[in-house]
Amino acid sequence: MEKIYFIGAGPGDPELITIKGQRIVKEADVIIYAGSLVPKEVIDCHKDGAEIYNSAVLNLEEVIEIMVEAVKNNKKVARVHTGDPAIFGAHREQMDILDTYGIEYEVIPGVSSFLAAAATLKKEFTLPDISQTIICTRLEGRTPVPEKESLESLASHRASMAIFLSVQMIDEVVKKLLKHYPLTTPIAVVQRASWEDEKIVLGTLENIGEKVKEAKINKTAQILVGDFLGEKTNYSKSKLYDKYFTHEYRTGIKK
Template structure:
């Protein structure tokens, strides 16, 4: 059995309980060494064989899995964050299907969640943004034309940008050309939840300068949008005048609110 496991966003205690249990029982672990915190390997048992996939290509990864599977061994494929985002797991699962090797998926805490926690922020604020665009700049790996940063920027929604910290000059231009104002707030979050986490707050107009002056070229998410500001409306969910399926709203609360205004 192959268990594809999300390692979480950095801190070793942000992996799921299921993920820890699978690591502790695994005979073989193949981990994404360029991104996964090596401290997570402390959960492995002393007899486990460990491979760093940063030094392997797809065929080599599958060959290790195939060999271990034929021996009846339990295998964990450990990916950073949640592997459903930029994890390149579809191609691995397709290969496993071809080989008739069983697998399952265990989700993890994505780095975009870790970044929000580091910022003590909420991406979806009433009357500010109710949508989160998760995307990346086109680089050595292309992005479909209809999914360009510029086209997404036209929405002025919350945007979380992966894999683009080394392209901030072009990113800044695309964000502004697409519709964000130069003074729209931006946060660069380097290695969210790791011990050396770093947060740089800036604006769309100062994004590139801020990244360069802080020496940030990789391993960072870039969050853009008015959710980083202080203006928003209170949620209806906890409004005493708002009726839900669990409680009835109070007209007295409405009158009281109006009197306070």
Template sequence: MVIFVGAGPGAEDLITVRGQKYLQQADQIIYAGSLVNPALLDMKKETAIVKNSAYMTLEEVIQAICEEEEKGGLTVRLHTGDPCLYGAIREQMDELDARGISYEVCPGVSSFSGAAAALQAEYTLPSISQSVVITRMAGRTPVPERESIRAFAAHGATMVIFLSAGMLPKLQEELLLGGYTEDTPAALVYKATWPEEKVCNCTVGTLAKTGADHQISKTALIVVGNVLGESYERSLLYHPEFETEYRRKKGNV
């Protein structure tokens, strides 16, 4: 059996209770060592085998899983954040399907949630943005043209941009060409929820300079949008004149 476990955004106590239990039970842990907090490995049992997938190919990961399967052991494949985002788990699951190996996925707290917490921000504000675009710049991994930063920026929605802190000048250019203004609020969140977390508030027009000034070029999320500004409309959810199946109108307060 293989369990894909989301390790959470960084802080060791932000793994889910279910994920923690799987880590404690695992006979083999294959973890994304370049991103996962190694302190999580303190939860393992003494006999557990630990392998760092940063040094492994897909084929080597699958081979290690197959070897553990032959012994009847449980493998935890520990991914950063939530495995469904940039986790490359589909190709692993397809390989396991081809070999008849059972697996399941244990979700985790994504770093984009950790970034919102660090910013004390809400990504969806009435009259400002009701959509969140989670995307990345094209790099060695291409991005479909219809999903380019420029194309998404035209919507004016909140954007949370992964894997792009090393391309801030180009990212800034694409955001501006897509329709964001120079003074649109933005932020760089370095290693959200880790002890060394750093939050750098800026604007789209100062994004590249802010990254350079703070020497941020990796392991950071970029958040863009007017939800980081000051203006928004009050939500109807708790408004006294808004009626729900649980609450009647209460008039002006």
């Protein structure tokens, strides 16, 4: 019997799906893709005769029904999610239901939008002496956030942050961040990272709200905040490539 593949399609650029993910899309008899966020070009490599469904217009029960029926008929299913399905992907609920049917599935990871946003900005989240922690979170909307994970609570760590699904509430985001970050903290908003119509807004907590509104960005954007974004950040060099540092593969030069 065939199985179901949950595939992270990447942030948008059709070339950022993994080789394995693309191979499964090419082989699949049934493809269910998140059409509101995954460009059609990502699945244009499908074989002739493949059944294509856009999950943006389907509810959970309808998606499950299509998958279960396909596997019963020995059809390979590609369930294509945006970014990496493990981050705000809503694929756990699908897998739990498939378990009740005894249907086998596999997860193929993808490139998350927060990584694509850092790439387009040419920044590194984890600079030595600046930050060694990345917090991926969101502001509460229709989906609640546990109180212990409130944005102002997480901001107390002053770590590098990637805030999903919240740009439409940018003023509220800034208000909560300012509980712990100074006004001069650099912040970036990247809409549709890696897409052809990608849009970047740079600023500080003092002015980012106004800039985002001027750019008319109200959805499909990452908010990145932290000192790692600074242009002249005073960080230490990596020990990994330090010529004086000895490790398993290299003997360092004595000072």
